Amino acid sequence: MADRERRISPPYGGVFVPRTRVLDRDDVARAIWRMAHEVIERNHGLDGVVLVGLQTGGGWIAERLAEALDSIEHVRPAVGLLDVAFYRDDIGLRPVLPEAVTELPSDIDGAQVVLVDDVLFTGRTIRAALDALHDYGRPRSVQLAVMVDRGHRELPIRPDYVGKNLPTRRDEVVDVHPEGVDLGEMVR
Template identity: 65%
Template sequence: MNIKQVLSADDVRRATTRMAHEIIERNQGLDGVTLIGIQTGGVWLARALGDEIARIDHEIPVGSIDASLYRDDIGLRPVSPASVSDIDFDVDGSAIVLVDDVLYTGRTVRAALDALGDYGRPRTVQLAVMIDRGHRELPIRPDYVGKNLPTSADENVSVTSDGVVIS
């Protein structure tokens, strides 16, 4: 198996900083803006974005959502009992930024949108991802992207704060 690092830890940090600035600019400040990381890969990124936004401006609510039970392929993928939703703020009327590590087919984001509906009706929902690898099966596109990374369908992309690797 060939493993190739495409982003270093510094590259991930710089992309996170840029995305945090873009979130602030696009929303014309942070009034009503909240971050929700999609379990499991989006949670660390949502927290990192939240920390960077707090450093730039001020702290905003950060939560997490488990969309596994809302997936249309639930019988094909394992459900992780350790993944739970943690949204301790009001979703109604908020500008929610859903956060995930990798955007691929769009099915996880669709499931997260369905799960989010159980918590209320946000004013807007935006999507932030560290890696957009293409291959969309649903009409979903990110608002904030760390890096566009064209891949083949048989490659695996792993994203952590230590970097991004393709195997």
């Protein structure tokens, strides 16, 4: 978990203490491999497909997904990075700071955008991401890939590609990284 994310996760200044390893390194690789196949199946190939990782947790997953797509189809889709801090609906309610700069491929008009994030929770980040994308252009479609869907949605948003459905309590924390997926708590 990035330092910055740790700083903004209540209790502020807490430390993430993992309790259970939900997926190991190989499980993560297999999930990415499966999602890559699903992306190709859904889009009948990779024509116009652009992967957009959400800063910062989605960035490396988007990269890994692009590698997998490349080795299956021998085409590497464009990969972008999007930070949604300025589009969040909780500005002023919690610390909101951008995690990194947005870098999108030059033109997303007409693209089949696949948003990629590590964890889908309330859905508010994805709502913000849809608003942000809209400021850059008009994609033909927007799909959503997440490594973990942990439930507790507050908005009518659902993922198209899921690495793992993981029922959680609200106060638990899911930590997704290349070595695996951990479930645990923030402890002060």
